[in-house]
Amino acid sequence: MGTIHVDIPFVDAAAQDCITDEQAQFFLDNGFLVVRNVIVGEELELVQAEMQALYEKGEAGGEGDPDYMYGTGVKSGQPVLRRVEYVIEKSDPMKVLLGHPFILRSVEKLQGSNFIATWDSMVLKAPNEGIIVPWHRDAAVPDGCTDPRPIFNVDFYLDEADLKTCLWVIPGSNKWSKEEAEKRCKEPGFTTEDAIPVPMQPGDVIFHNIEVLHGSPSGDGNPLRRTVYYEFRPGEIEAEFGPHTLEYLSLKQHLLLDCIERRKRAPYAQQGETPFSYKPKGAFAIAAPKQPSQYRYAHEEYWRR
Structure with a gap:
């Protein structure tokens, strides 16, 4: 395999209010998209401080907390x-984010x-102790799903x-295909001949498809490095294939509405940002917002049986 080159589009959240059609197509084709300047100024400082507190709590000995x-x-x-789950429940700035x-x-x-x-987590590499993350997919699109829309993380x-x-x-x-991905993941070592690095600055974001190979x-x-x-x-x-119950979907809709109001x-x-208007349609329409009873809806409590 030879070294590859990909022209990554420049997306500046400070200069536009949404990704463009061309940027969306790059994401659909390549499985990832870099967005600069999403969190800036006081918000970035607040989020950094909140996540530093969680990091320090974990480093001080949180092995008993799942x-x-x-x-x-x-x-x-x-x-x-290496990871902290349910950061929205643990931090008001993360709700606002x-x-x-x-x-x-x-x-x-x-x-x-x-x-x-759905998920909200902090993944990190501790100083001088960075643990290798082998080539992997985060998850697979459910078997039988023909809906072309991507499932993805915002990092x-x-x-x-x-580069370190x-x-x-x-x-x-x-x-x-599943077979192609598994074959690549089984190759020994962390080889990068067919891959590209994605250096980032504080406040930047990567959209990455759950099926794009990364590590x-x-x-x-x-x-x-905290992400x-x-x-x-x-x-x-999600409604047709899960993994969560329909009750979970409704609960997370109201949680999202609450976070939009908090922002x-x-x-x-x-300053000057236009708030997002979350208006699901059809069977997903919301009759009236409800105050969330909590901000940590544990996944295992809402798996489909």
Whole structure:
């Protein structure tokens, strides 16, 4: 395999209120899209501080909390924090971030008006202990699903990601068969001949399809890299195939509406931004908003049996 080159479009959230048709097509074709300047100024500082507090809590010994997940450090051989689940429940600025209008308008453009916000997590590489993330897909489109709309993560970068810590992607691998993807993932080592690195700055975002192959090498002298992942799914796909129950979809709709309202009231939200209007249609229409009873709807409590 030879070295590849992909012209990544420049998307600036400070200069536009949604991704363009051309940028959407790049994402559909390649499985990823980089958006610059999504979180800036005071909001970026707040989100960084909130996630730093969660990181420090986990590093101080949160092994007994199932929301804090650990791997083995490449240098120390000791447990090292690698992931924190349900960050929206743990932080008010993360609730406000879910209501970001550029993100939600872009999600709606790609998935339609009935989209559902599902997972919310922070994934990180600890300083000097970066754990390798082998080539993988986050998940698979459900068997039997012919809906072409993508299921994807929105990855908010809170730290610079250079070549030591950044994500690598294989453009177009979101369209590969299961067999092609599994064959590539089984190749030994973290080879990158058919991949490209995606360096990022704090406040930048990557949209990445759950079926695009991606990963990152282990760190050696790497700085801390924190990334918050929000996943979105078209409601029609989720309703027909799961994995969550229909009750979960309704609960998460009201949670999203609450977060949009919180953003309207946040004094640090970017001046001049137009709030997103979440108006699901048909069977997904919302008669009246309800105050969420909680912000942590544990996935395992809403799996379909």
